[in-house]
Amino acid sequence: MIKTRSIWISAASMSCIAISASHAFAQTARAPFIVPAWAFPTAPAASPAQKPDSVVLHRVPNAAREYTMRQVGNAFDIPDWFPPSHPQMPAPVQYGTRPNARACGFCHLPDGQGRPENGTLAGLPSEYIVKQVRAFRDSTRLAANPASKTNSMHLVATSTSDADVSIAAEYFSKLKLTRRNIVREVTQVPRTKIEVMLYAYDGAGTEPIDGRLIEVPETFERHELRDPTVVYTTFVPIGSIARGRRLATNGPNTPATACATCHGPQLLGKDAVPPIAGRSPSNLLRQLMNFRTGARHDSLSITMAPVVEKLTERDMVSLAAYVGSRPPSVSVVAKQKKGR
Ligand code: HEC
Numbered sequence: 001m002i003k004t005r006s007i008w009i010s011a012a013s014m015s016c017i018a019i020s021a022s023h024a025f026a027q028t029a030r031a032p033f034i035v036p037a038w039a040f041p042t043a044p045a046a047s048p049a050q051k052p053d054s055v056v057l058h059r060v061p062n063a064a065r066e067y068t069m070r071q072v073g074n075a076f077d078i079p080d081w082f083p084p085s086h087p088q089m090p091a092p093v094q095y096g097t098r099p100n101a102r103a104c105g106f107c108h109l110p111d112g113q114g115r116p117e118n119g120t121l122a123g124l125p126s127e128y129i130v131k132q133v134r135a136f137r138d139s140t141r142l143a144a145n146p147a148s149k150t151n152s153m154h155l156v157a158t159s160t161s162d163a164d165v166s167i168a169a170e171y172f173s174k175l176k177l178t179r180r181n182i183v184r185e186v187t188q189v190p191r192t193k194i195e196v197m198l199y200a201y202d203g204a205g206t207e208p209i210d211g212r213l214i215e216v217p218e219t220f221e222r223h224e225l226r227d228p229t230v231v232y233t234t235f236v237p238i239g240s241i242a243r244g245r246r247l248a249t250n251g252p253n254t255p256a257t258a259c260a261t262c263h264g265p266q267l268l269g270k271d272a273v274p275p276i277a278g279r280s281p282s283n284l285l286r287q288l289m290n291f292r293t294g295a296r297h298d299s300l301s302i303t304m305a306p307v308v309e310k311l312t313e314r315d316m317v318s319l320a321a322y323v324g325s326r327p328p329s330v331s332v333v334a335k336q337k338k339g340r
């Protein structure tokens, strides 16, 4: 049984979900939305926890460095496969502070490209980064699926000093998102299994895509080695990108909700509104669901409320597929034009 179809009913529409008082969020007038479990892949904890190996040296393609799994898993002196790909990391990004303020670069990677389960920081406005960390800290930014391990930002946010968050925000805001996602429209998706917080290929064979959006790294091993150059492919139903483009351009609600109104003509961000083009589609999808259910309800998120209030699961899959397939930065757009 691969396709678990268990569901969480959004807390905005039902009050029976066990959320502690500090994690409860405001009731909203949004139409009920059923959060699909498949959008928040979460594997059960491995038992018993294995000590990472400290002998065997691993490599990733085109990198000169070698690390053991123990070094790769060190959140207080993080692996850095490609030092020339980014400026020197400030201490909160490279080392963090024990015991709980893990280094930002451990999860979001030294060049800020991030991983699907945590997201890109490269090129986000610095004030936006600071604001989001504050929202994680005061629990006005949660995940639509309360069981999701994406809630791990809460501990980092409550353990990192404001000064360190500002330093990290400044660093990441100057970097550029360069990764280009591959988005593929299919009727059949390769078989996958859930590893930690992500889908990974599971041998041969396919199964129906069945309305889902499934993002998979080339190899799970390279993802686990925190290789910032591993390519992720996102599988979506046929027609998703064109449908997403229509919704994005016309606005899913009123014309004022067209994505470019606030996120800029190429969806590369405008003032404090974050860029969304070319980012991980599965992450974009979860954010839309987080807004849709009210799990994200910090002060700025109110701007997204009219955008998401009528979105269906299919709308969100289409929007995430379209937005994720757009070129992620001006330089990439320029390069593509030149190359033509
Ligand atoms: C243990 C892993 C981990 C570490 C370390 C970590 N993060 Fe995160 N971060 C996450 C996860 C997971 C999410 C996604 C949460 C969600 O969307 O619900 C996230 C999301 C974010 C976001 C939201 C991005 C967006 O597009 O909205 C920001 C900003 C952020 N982190 C900043 C930081 C900063 C700054 C640091 C260092 C002080 C840091 N993170 C350290 C795991 C981590």
Ligand code: HEC
Binding pocket: 131, 247, 248, 251, 252, 256, 257, 258, 259, 260, 261, 262, 263, 273, 274, 276, 284, 287, 288, 296, 298, 300, 301, 302, 303, 304, 307, 319, 323
């Ligand atoms: C009226 C202005 C406005 C419109 C229109 C708008 N957005 Fe947003 N969007 C925002 C703001 C402001 C934020 C930051 C919210 C916050 O800080 O919580 C945001 C955040 C987001 C995020 C989260 C990014 C992250 O880093 O986590 C996504 C995804 C997103 N918008 C997608 C869309 C899509 C897709 C559309 C079009 C269908 C759209 N937005 C239309 C204002 C807008």
